[in-house]
Every structure is written in C-alpha cells, then in structure tokens.
Amino acid sequence: MLVAEMNTGRIDAFTAERGPTYYCPKCRGEVILKKGRKVVHHFAHKPPTTCSWANGETRAHMESKIVLAEALKERGLRAEVEFVVNTLLGDRRADVMAWSPKGLQIAFELQHTPIGLSEIERRAVSYSKAGIAQIWIPFLQAKVWDDGASRPSGWFVERYSPRQFERWVHGFNGKNGMWMYDPKEKLFWMGRLAGHQTYVEESTWYSEGGEENYSGGFWKFSKRFKELSLEGPFKADDLLIDITRRRAFSSSGYNWPAAKVARFIVRDPAP
Ligand SMILES: [Zn+2]
Structure with missing residues (x-):
C-alpha cells in the first residue's frame, strides 16, 4: 500500500518519514513505513491483521x-x-x-x-x-x-x-x-x-458400405x-x-x- 493516514491526512510512502505513527485508511490499524533501496517505498500492516488491504500486493x-x-x-x-x-x-x-x-x-x-x-x-x-x-x-x-x-x-x-x-x-x-x-x-x-x-486436418475413412468419407481440410x-x-x-x-x-x-x-x-x-x- 502506498498511501496511509496520519493526523494531518493522507500521506504517501515516498514523502513519509520514519517516526510518526501511520494508519491504514481502511481498518485504521497501524501500518509500518517500509523504505529501502530495492523496495518500492510502501506501508505494511503491523501483524496480526485481518484487513483485506493487507493482502500481499x-x-x-x-x-x-x-x-x-x-x-x-x-x-x-x-x-x-x-x-x-x-x-x-x-x-x-x-x-x-x-x-x-x-x-x-x-x-x-x-x-x-x-x-x-x-x-x-x-x-x-x-x-x-x-x-x-x-x-x-x-x-x-x-x-x-x-x-x-x-x-x-x-x-x-x-x-x-x-x-x-x-x-x-x-x-x-x-x-x-x-x-x-x-x-x-x-x-x-x-x-x-x-x-x-x-x-482442421483432412481425414478420410470408409463407411461400412465401402463409401469413402472426408472431413476436415x-x-x-x-x-x-x-x-x-x-x-x-x-x-x-x-x-x-x-x-x-x-x-x-x-x-x-x-x-x-x-x-x-x-x-x-x-x-x-x-x-
Ligand atoms: Zn487495513
């Protein structure tokens, strides 16, 4: 999740700094800011959670x-x-x-x-x-x-x-x-x-009376x-x-x- 809430309103993970407490806009549960060199800056729910927005994105x-x-x-x-x-x-x-x-x-x-x-x-x-x-x-x-x-x-x-x-x-x-x-x-x-x-491949077969049949092709x-x-x-x-x-x-x-x-x-x- 890229956007969380804090007392002052919406905040995106790119702008957010470590320190304040951030909340999920849906369940109001606490979320943790994840900032790293290789990961996209984002927020993750603090476990345990049952929030549907916590599902692995x-x-x-x-x-x-x-x-x-x-x-x-x-x-x-x-x-x-x-x-x-x-x-x-x-x-x-x-x-x-x-x-x-x-x-x-x-x-x-x-x-x-x-x-x-x-x-x-x-x-x-x-x-x-x-x-x-x-x-x-x-x-x-x-x-x-x-x-x-x-x-x-x-x-x-x-x-x-x-x-x-x-x-x-x-x-x-x-x-x-x-x-x-x-x-x-x-x-x-x-x-x-x-x-x-x-x-559809052509195929040929003979019926009982010896008649030649075609299909496909x-x-x-x-x-x-x-x-x-x-x-x-x-x-x-x-x-x-x-x-x-x-x-x-x-x-x-x-x-x-x-x-x-x-x-x-x-x-x-x-x-
Ligand atoms: Zn949530």
Whole structure:
C-alpha cells in the first residue's frame, strides 16, 4: 500500500518519514513505513491483521501506480495513487486517479492479477454512475515474450489465450484495442486481439458400405486462442489521455455498461 493516514491526512510512502505513527485508511490499524533501496517505498500492516488491504500486493503493481502517477504529474495534472472513491464497492481504491484540466476524474486500473467478470463489471458500473472516466490496463504476462516474435510495428503472438478479464477490457474499449503494461520494462503497449484460425486436418475413412468419407481440410476460428498484436513500446511520458463515451452492450456472457472510457493516445514526436 502506498498511501496511509496520519493526523494531518493522507500521506504517501515516498514523502513519509520514519517516526510518526501511520494508519491504514481502511481498518485504521497501524501500518509500518517500509523504505529501502530495492523496495518500492510502501506501508505494511503491523501483524496480526485481518484487513483485506493487507493482502500481499505485488511490487510490480505498486511500481506501476507510481510510474503512471509521476508521468501524469509531470505534465501538470493532479494525480493520486490509491485514491478512495466512496461509492466504489469492494476495494474502494482506484489505483491512480487523475483530474483533467476541466476537472473530470479519470480512474486508472492497473490489473496485475486476474479479476473476476462480475467484479470488473460491478466496478465499471460504479465508476460510470459516479461520472468517472475509466481505463483498464492489463499487465502483460512474461509468456507473451516467450510465445511471440518481433514485428516492425512491435510484437506479435499468434496463439494467445486471453484471460477472461482481458476479453472484457478489449470489448469495453471497442475498436480502440487495449493498453497493456509491461512490468519488467515499465512500458506501455497498445494491444489488439484478432481471431486466430486453426487448420482442421483432412481425414478420410470408409463407411461400412465401402463409401469413402472426408472431413476436415479447412480453417476455423479458435474459441480459446486469439492473435495478439502489440504496438509499441511507449513510455508513460509519451502518452496523452483522450476520453470517449460508450454505450451499454451485452454479448456472450459479457456485460459492458455505458461509460466514459479513457484511452491513451501517443503524443506526436517533437518536430
Ligand atoms: Zn487495513
């Protein structure tokens, strides 16, 4: 956790100093400031605790919030990590909340671990009802680099088995594809899924009457696999934010609410 509370209000682990007592914003239990050279500065619950915010959060997830929030601040936007939205169900913290110059709130959800369909749908609905624009950014898994190959535009994985929430995010963004995050290099990629075709081998057999039968010999779309094209990589500093609106839609068990959808657009290189 990157943000704790003290008597004077919210404080982030980067600014905090050793000495004062810090508290978890959720359970009000005491948390300890962890500052080290190799770890991301953060707060950890003093054991024992039963707080759900004490569950092991990956270092990569904490890092991603900092990378993004710093880039947003760098360009003069207000940005806060782990910002509490009171109307959110479940974990009420948006990973990063930013404010557009006109004051519109934009929630960034950096998804390192898989999230269930009903949970992501519920969260998307609450953001939408609160008038907050949202962008869901799945983490790229290391196997993407093992299974794929370099392309002039970036990277290509011919047989990619998208996680359910990634299919949801891709559908939520419609034709705009989905932004993904590489935790190793701390860079962003524009990802697009497309149908993956598999060849059904031709086979021949004889029926009892001695009649020759054929099957297969054609291509069909795989249900499990998709092609994943990644364009990039991009540094957070090179990405601007654009906001569009989408309508509600449901298909094959997926539900997408009407919502303000934020996406990155790549800043034109300096002339
Ligand atoms: Zn707590």
